[in-house]
Amino acid sequence: MILGPGRWLGRGSYRAIDTTQGTPFSVDMTLTEEEDGRLVDALLEVEGQSAIELTVWIVPDEFGGYAVTVRGPFDVDGTAKLESAPHLGLLWSEDGATHAAFALFELRDTYGLRGFARNGGNAATWELALRPQSEALAGGNVVAFRGGRRGS
Secondary structure, three states: OOOOOOEEEEEEEEEEOOOOOOOOOOOEEEEEEOOEEEEEEEEEOOOOOOOEEEEEEEEEEOOOEEEEEEEEEOEEEEEEEOOOOOEEEEOOOOOOEEEEEEEEEOOOOEEEEEEOOOOOOOOEEEEEEEEEEEHHHOOOOOOOOOOOOOOO
């Protein structure tokens, strides 16, 4: 999986499919490695709304994929392919009312998470940029090391 253990910070937006204006949100999450898989505890702060807590459990299965369980304001389970690109997942609720699909990918200086979700008759899309906490707080590569002599 391309995200390693530690604290991750992110900013993103989501929007209903039938609108053009997105709603910003931020994420503060901790990814830990457990004996049987990986655990993600996340706090989403949506602009103008209360914070949302999510817990995600990611466990390798016997077929080379991962079983994914998400708990929070909505409960979904599913499957994902997270060992090689493209990193993809599909989640659904037990009653079939909620579905979500996502892609996790690496960019030059960050990681991206994009997806679609449908709950009842409402559909939305989201995108999120994630960085390890140390990079997010430092603002990325602040100091550049260059070879050569000064003043030449």
